[in-house]
Amino acid sequence: MATAAEAARPPFWRNVRVLRILGQVIFLALVAVALRELYLNLEFGVRRQGQDLSYEFLRSRAGFPIKEGISYSPNQPYLRAFLVGLVNTIRVAAVGIVLATLLGVVIGVLRLSPNWLLRKAAQIYVEVIRNTPVLIQIVFWYFAVVLTLPAIEGGFSLGGVFFLSNQGTAIPWPRAGPGAGIWGLFLLGGLVVAAVMWSWRTRANERTGRPHHRLSLSFAVFLALAGLGYAVAGDALRLDVPRVTGLIYAGGFRLSPEYTAVLLGLVIYTAAFIAEIVRGSILAVDKGQKEAGAALGLTPFQQLRHVVLPQAMRIAIPPINSQYLNLTKNSSLAVAVGYPELASVSSTMINQAGRAFQITVMVMATYLTMSLLISFVMNLANRAVAYRGVRR
């Protein structure tokens, strides 16, 4: 038997397993040769330009100004400039993701409204916004809307609290007062007590079957402790209201015209896509589910809250994740209106320092990292809403 099997064994050059490994080795060798060729070309070209492939230049003086962001002066090194750009990207992408989700969910639900007018208005919004390039929208918001607002003296003001002009937007913003530390401790304590309340009510509900009211009760406990802490600490939080002083805004939270335009463009564009996802996922939940909810005596709102939305979320999260990634990547279009985010700062760096290869690699690696982070968070969210086993 054994000898027969040995005899039947093919020679190694006809053994599929050997051939597979050999094929892959050859494939990898070819890829390596191609990459080496590219690298040699790159090195030769870069040498001829009197540059190198090292990242040492990041330590030398940047020498160009950046209009907004964390503290920076042209005397600081390139690395600092890159960091300013990164923070600015995060600033616009994070706020954009939150606002686009809110607007998108609202529009998506409106598209399913029983009211014809609302439905049509939402549909027109989606069809117009989705089919025009986001770059043109950002450019339009900046040059044709924000910059054509009246100057600061004649700017709009809402009750002397919100301001809007071609200098940008200024809104009131809370700032920490002297008692902030003590109040912070109370808030932390409140969170802990709320968490305890939550788990107690959940267990009570599981044991007795009585309504748990865990959300409202935990929230009430937290609010009570927060209020108590605010009274004890005194002067923990001040609302900083912006004022017009001469030709600029002072105090409050100020958004530059560039930031305002980029944010508007990204939010309005992405919301149209999120709206379609929300609408599609609500429609994708089987009609029988809603009817089953109705048969159990749930009100229309309860049907939506407890039956339809949890299932719709499951469908919606993966495509919404890719919209978040798109929004983050589209923030690079801010370069067209001069908002100094990652792409804009790095193209200035290329113009000034050369080293295009290193800088583009850095930019791409940074975006890739951000994409991975967003996907990671969204995967956690996906797991939270996914079907669970028997437990709960």
Added chain:
Amino acid sequence: MSRLPEDLERAPLVIAEDERPLEVAPAKEPTTPAEWVSRNLFSSRASGIVTVVVGVLLLYVGLRLLRWVFVSADWAVVKSHLRGYMIGRFPQAEIWRIWVAVYFLVALAGVSWGASGLRLTWSWGKAITRGLATLAALGALLYLIESTRIWLALLSLVALFAGAVAAGRTWRFVARRLVIGGWLLSFPVVILVLRGFGGVAPLEWGGLLLNALVAVVGIVLSFPLGILLALGRRSTFPAVRLLCVGIIEIVRGAPLYSWLLFGVFVLPFLLPPGLRLAEIIRVMIMFVLFSSAYVAEIVRGGLQGVHQGQYEAARALGLPTWRMMALVILPQALRNTIPAMISHFISLFKDTSLLAIVGFLDVLRIARIAPQARFSGSLRQTLLFAAFMFWVVSFSMSRWSQRLERRLGVGER
């Protein structure tokens, strides 16, 4: 590989002729306008209040918008830059080349339409009203632009229908073979018509011509590359799989703008020292690369939709891997990806507006530089018109895609 397109083309044909969507819903009872209003606008007190408030708001905004568009806005800047919007700095004496290319493409589209066997399902009444509406729209455009060239565009519709009729009746089976070759050849033919025999160098192409060209090149060339990447991603060789996943994820992870920077500033260094590529070619290469990663993911989705039994059946017939893919798997997978592919094309077309920020004279760039001298202060009009041009193309394509999706019954089988 040469068999693949024929199968692709044959696939939708069968369904279109044989299967009509079943009428599942009962015929709607006719409603009077009053009933309709009370059901859709005033179904409850809250709904009624919303209708009134939103209605007044929309009416106000809509009227102001209409008044701005038709009364207060001066569109002279758009009129005088219309040629720039369409073709950039393409010399006037050579414009006939563009018309030749347009007629060629339109006639080819007509022939493919006829050959595909997809019939218009319009009744005569619908066809007449739609035809009249199209004529009215074109007439209005003609009046606004004060151009005679619009008649040339109208005539191209005749070419479309002529192609469809010619291919549809007697020549269908011959045409079906010619169509694929025609589309494969169309790209070199168009390039030849535009630039060959003392034509116009790509440097002077611009406007919508450039946007469309880059989008079409991007989608056509990224198609085979994307299929290869998708197959590689599902390969049983770990080395191949890893490489393909790496390429796809890295390309998709970074924004298009940084890839264009790469094409403009880094790509020249990577090429062999003797080889110089024009900037527009390098940018096109980046568009192709960028698009192929997305095409790969779309094709991967399509491949996942093909039932395992199909692989087994192909194996049972004794087909080797490549023939199995080309003859059995890909035709089914690609058919399912048609809607996703069209929406990818739409977004690629919109992405060509990025040409403006790397310095090309595309639609957006024309809109940015047009409001100069006597047209200063009309940026709103020029940008809106640019957005409108993109909108018309994208919107009509997305509508077409929805119709196609219904016709192909994607997701129903």
